[in-house]
Amino acid sequence: MFKTILLPTDGSPLSQKATATAIQFAQLNQAKIIGICVVQPFPFAPMSDGGIVLDAALYERQMQEAAQSTIDKISVAAREANVPFEGVVALSVSPYEEIVDTAAKYGCDIILMASHGRTGLNKLFLGSETQKVLAHTTLPVMVLR
Numbered sequence: 001m002f003k004t005i006l007l008p009t010d011g012s013p014l015s016q017k018a019t020a021t022a023i024q025f026a027q028l029n030q031a032k033i034i035g036i037c038v039v040q041p042f043p044f045a046p047m048s049d050g051g052i053v054l055d056a057a058l059y060e061r062q063m064q065e066a067a068q069s070t071i072d073k074i075s076v077a078a079r080e081a082n083v084p085f086e087g088v089v090a091l092s093v094s095p096y097e098e099i100v101d102t103a104a105k106y107g108c109d110i111i112l113m114a115s116h117g118r119t120g121l122n123k124l125f126l127g128s129e130t131q132k133v134l135a136h137t138t139l140p141v142m143v144l145r
Contacts, residue, residue: 002029006108008036008099008133011070018114018144019074023081025112025142032084034106035074037067038095064089096132103139112142 007022009015019035026033040063042056071087078085086106092098103111115130134141 002109003031004106004108005029005031005033006036006099006103006106006111006139007033007074008038008095008111008113008129009070009074010037011066012114012116014114014116014145015070016073018112019077021144022112023077023083026078026083027081031109032086033074033078034086034088034102034108035071035078036088036090036099036102037070038090038092038098039063039067040095041091041093060091064091096129096136099129099133100137103137108139110140110142111137112144115143115145 002025005022005026007019009019022033025031039060042059067089068087071089075085075087088102090098090102099111099113102108111133113130113133115128130141130143134143
């Protein structure tokens with residue numbers, strides 16, 4: 001039924017659990033996994049109070065290296081389970097849009113992702129990339145906690 005699974009990840013412990021579930025799900029469905037880790041660009045601040053000035057290029061390179069490391073770990077786990085895998089590292093100010101666009105680009109049948117389970121005011125003010133994906137895709141989304 002599901003032949004191509006999109007697995008968004010941020011490298012968190014909860015995302016790592018979702019990875020294990022996605023691999024089992026892929027095995028059951030004889031599916032492949034497309035893993036994506038979205039890096040948000042350096043939050044530019046044109047004026048500072050003379051505090052620390054961070055190097056945006058260095059920040060983005062380090063974030064992309066961390067994202068690639070996360071994708072590489074999924075690749076190893078998928079290979080060990082004989083699950084076809086392709087990894088994507090993307091740079092975007094809007095992770096949910098990148099996730100939805102990647103699902104369409106790769107012809108995914110389902111998105112399987114972790115939810116961090118925020119509650120109360122954190123949920124209200126911070127929102128959730130998972131909630132945004134749910135609101136902007138027509139694909140089935142399996143949310144894991």
